[in-house]
Amino acid sequence: MSGFSTARLKMVDGQVRTNDVTDRRILDAMLMVPREAFVPADRQALAYLDLDLDVSEGAAKRFLIKPQLTGKLLQAAEIGEGDNVLVVGCATGYLAALTAKLARQVTATECDSALAAKAKDTLAALGLANVTCKAAACTEGDASAAPYDVIILNGAAEVTPAALLEQLKEGGRLVGVSAESHPPRAMIVTHIHGEFGRRTLFDAAAPVLPGLERAAAFVF
Numbered sequence: 001m002s003g004f005s006t007a008r009l010k011m012v013d014g015q016v017r018t019n020d021v022t023d024r025r026i027l028d029a030m031l032m033v034p035r036e037a038f039v040p041a042d043r044q045a046l047a048y049l050d051l052d053l054d055v056s057e058g059a060a061k062r063f064l065i066k067p068q069l070t071g072k073l074l075q076a077a078e079i080g081e082g083d084n085v086l087v088v089g090c091a092t093g094y095l096a097a098l099t100a101k102l103a104r105q106v107t108a109t110e111c112d113s114a115l116a117a118k119a120k121d122t123l124a125a126l127g128l129a130n131v132t133c134k135a136a137a138c139t140e141g142d143a144s145a146a147p148y149d150v151i152i153l154n155g156a157a158e159v160t161p162a163a164l165l166e167q168l169k170e171g172g173r174l175v176g177v178s179a180e181s182h183p184p185r186a187m188i189v190t191h192i193h194g195e196f197g198r199r200t201l202f203d204a205a206a207p208v209l210p211g212l213e214r215a216a217a218f219v220f
Helices: 003-019 024-032 041-046 067-077 094-100 113-125
Strands: 084-088 105-110 131-135 148-157 168-178 185-192 195-203
Touching: 003 024, 003 067, 024 067, 024 094, 067 094, 067 148, 067 168, 067 185, 067 195, 084 094, 094 105, 094 113, 094 131, 094 148, 105 113, 113 131
Parallel strands: 084 105, 084 148, 105 131, 148 168
Antiparallel strands: 168 185, 185 195
8 A cells, every 4th residue: 555545544544534424425535536636746745634735836825624624524515426516716626526526517616727727637637527627716606507506615714605605506505614703613504495594513614715705894
């Protein structure tokens, strides 16, 4: 077993399973998808650590969220094999790759066009033909492939992502970290009978996605 394969197994057994992720499909996906492939070469040694991993190469910071949080959000989303899913702020595409193992079709968006291109190339190299990766603002989603059964945020939001909620189908759900108040918490928003209901899942923290930051307040 290679060093990365061993690290991947330790990540699943030591970080993901121990945080109550029990869905066999998610565990299998995390064992199969090489997280190091989504990390710059000089940071691949960090690929399986329990941290939000900076994968940016420009001024704007972009991250892969912690493996244990990734697994817990995927489990909360209850993605079905026939689902159409949107991954927002995919960075280099790791969360999109995992989601592609669970869903029928995945659309992934990333606001950094260079990272979006890297994500597209890496996903294609892994043979994940059911993922489409596009450069788009995190606030926009992708209405062309909507409505979605599931929308997953690869990070936190300090404001309600109204445009994303409008892309949920009836019965759909959005999962991510809400940092609208403190402490931040993982949330699920469901679209039922034209209304949106919110439910807290667990305490969690993640980097805020670009465009979903709280507007700076005036201080006298």
